[in-house]
Amino acid sequence: MQVGLIGCGNMARALARGWRRPVLCSDPIAERARGLAEEVGGEALASNAEVARRSDLVVLCHKPAQLREVAAEVAPEARAVASILASTPLAALRVSYPERPVYRFIPSLPVEVRQGAVVQGIDSQQSAAEDGADGGDGGGSGALDVEVTQLFSQLGTLVVLDDSLVDVATGLMSCAPAYVALVAEAQIDAGVRRGIPAQLGAQLVVQTLAGTAELLRQRDFDTVAVRREVTSPGGLTARGVAALERAGLRAAFNDALDAVLGQGT
Ligand SMILES: NC(=O)c1ccc[n+]([C@@H]2O[C@H](COP(=O)([O-])OP(=O)(O)OC[C@H]3O[C@@H](n4cnc5c(N)ncnc54)[C@H](OP(=O)(O)O)[C@@H]3O)[C@@H](O)[C@H]2O)c1
The missing domain is CATH 1.10.3730.10 (ProC C-terminal domain-like)
Known part of the structure; x- marks a missing residue:
């Protein structure tokens, strides 16, 4: 699975170091993206849209306030999206990224050394309704859900919570x-x-x-x-x-x- 990072700040760097795999990435400061790609492998690209076009999973690592502005570039190209944005529920992510699998994770800085706590927010009601059917926690195919969950599980301990509790969990582990x-x-x-x-x-x-x-x-x-x-x-x-x-x-x-x-x- 090719991972693409939108934004190359502190948490993108921690994720990329923890994953130990080549990434595609972009950032308004091209030098920052280049530095990250040189460190972990992969490629810094000239635009968010290009990262989305060439990735199987786009990981949103910009600030929450930039959700709409980034979605305008990324949504037309992205096949699947994982967000790490604080205070941004699944419902808001799905408005910006309709009609494709959307996942919500909150990591903590020790993901860099694979000792992080990571929370995944899911819509429990929807998940229960889909239980046994093709859909899973992220609204993707079962296989994609498993692959995305495995990706984030590599970073430490993954805890799945109803999306309504993710902000509280953020206050416990991410801060x-x-x-x-x-x-x-x-x-x-x-x-x-x-x-x-x-x-x-x-x-x-x-x-x-x-x-x-x-x-x-x-x-x-x-x-x-x-x-x-x-x-x-x-x-x-x-x-x-x-x-x-x-x-x-x-x-x-x-x-x-x-x-x-x-x-x-
Ligand atoms: N830090 C944590 O411990 C932590 C934990 C859990 C979740 N999070 C979430 O992770 C996200 C990133 O946090 P952070 O601490 O890594 O922040 P950060 O260091 O400020 O990184 C954000 C990066 O996104 C870039 N960016 C701004 N506009 C962009 C655009 N339009 N397209 C692509 N990239 C853009 C920023 O560039 P400029 O600096 O030039 O604006 C910056 O390099 C936030 O949404 C935060 O809520 C952070």
């Missing part, structure tokens, strides 16, 4: 690399304040993040179990956790999700 980096930075700075050099603190904190993620996977994602194992009654960690709770850690993450969903203050 989270920034949150995790910020949490790590805060810990490293706390260590600096008490005399641990930043570089050393970063090694300790980041290795602990990676190791804890692996432990959580092995413990069936049971966050409470892992926290209890570290938190002996009346111990040091219990004091630290209580301090974080007093400082409003949970409320801060709730506020962050509300803000992502446009409901914050």
